[in-house]
Amino acid sequence: MQQLNEAQARAELFSVRDFIRFGASRFNEAGLFYGHGTDNPWDEAVQLVLAAIHLPGFNSPHLLDSRLTDDEKVAVIALFRERIERRVPAAYLTGKAHFCGLEFNVDERVLVPRSPIAELIEAGFAPWLEQAPEYVLDLCTGSGCIGIACAYQFPDAEVTLSDISAAALAVAESNIEAHGVSHRVACAEGDLFASVARRCFDLIVSNPPYVDAEDLAAMPAEFHAEPEIGLGSGFDGLDFTRRLLTEAPDYLNDGGLLVVEVGNSAPALEQAYPGLDFQWVEFERGGHGVFAITREALVAGLAG
Numbered sequence: 001m002q003q004l005n006e007a008q009a010r011a012e013l014f015s016v017r018d019f020i021r022f023g024a025s026r027f028n029e030a031g032l033f034y035g036h037g038t039d040n041p042w043d044e045a046v047q048l049v050l051a052a053i054h055l056p057g058f059n060s061p062h063l064l065d066s067r068l069t070d071d072e073k074v075a076v077i078a079l080f081r082e083r084i085e086r087r088v089p090a091a092y093l094t095g096k097a098h099f100c101g102l103e104f105n106v107d108e109r110v111l112v113p114r115s116p117i118a119e120l121i122e123a124g125f126a127p128w129l130e131q132a133p134e135y136v137l138d139l140c141t142g143s144g145c146i147g148i149a150c151a152y153q154f155p156d157a158e159v160t161l162s163d164i165s166a167a168a169l170a171v172a173e174s175n176i177e178a179h180g181v182s183h184r185v186a187c188a189e190g191d192l193f194a195s196v197a198r199r200c201f202d203l204i205v206s207n208p209p210y211v212d213a214e215d216l217a218a219m220p221a222e223f224h225a226e227p228e229i230g231l232g233s234g235f236d237g238l239d240f241t242r243r244l245l246t247e248a249p250d251y252l253n254d255g256g257l258l259v260v261e262v263g264n265s266a267p268a269l270e271q272a273y274p275g276l277d278f279q280w281v282e283f284e285r286g287g288h289g290v291f292a293i294t295r296e297a298l299v300a301g302l303a304g
Helices: 006-012 016-030 041-052 061-065 070-086 090-094 117-122 145-153 166-179 213-218 239-251 263-272 295-303
Strands: 096-099 102-105 135-139 158-163 185-189 201-206 252-261 290-294
Touching: 006 070, 016 041, 016 061, 016 070, 041 070, 041 090, 070 090, 090 096, 096 145, 102 145, 102 166, 117 145, 117 252, 117 290, 135 145, 145 158, 145 166, 145 185, 145 201, 158 166, 166 185, 201 239, 239 252, 239 263, 239 295, 252 295, 290 295
Parallel strands: 135 158, 135 201, 158 185, 201 252
Antiparallel strands: 096 102, 252 290
């Protein structure tokens, strides 16, 4: 890529700090979009530089002044070039993403983990769950990050990861293996509840497709690098959620909790279901459009 002036960069830049600054400048110049784990060009450059030199993070401030070998410089610049030319999330280039403080394998078969539901998981879904769930279902699991994080939070729970995409579940299976939780986390391939045998979950969590048609068309290129099946859900973004609300009571125990992310489609959801008592979660670290509702409130609201 000509804008990077790669030969000059390799000759004149030496340290980790040099290449992070260089990458951030080039990302600004290229007008990249951030929203898949970072929100600024500096952090994006940090992520790619550390991946290229095979270091998981800054464990010492002295690392910034460490000099790169020529091979490392080539690797860093190659990632920068890919990020700018292909307009793909950095996580697809590194093959890794973090969620709830855990590392997950990711690629173009799944969305990059970024749901604010992470904050709910870390809080044990308080105050909506009064006791740890025994059975948990993660619908539209993608990489499996939500369900596997729930398995860490609730060490005695059995967790099912469900998705319509066999390709996505292959990624989820790799993460089950990487985290060593195959004894109590399993995948189920199918649409919504079609492949879910159990009908007695204490907690159902879903980050389903919820982007409406207008927003989907206007999304930056980085989002269009992700599988569209995980993003778009009809004209108002609620095609999947409507089905989920109707069928979920049959799969929740008495006192069971349904937690769903609908993002910017939240106003449309409230308008479509004025009788449902959605409890909208307020997040300390940012994020919106996630509701919690008990089985009893869901049944009563749908009946009314």
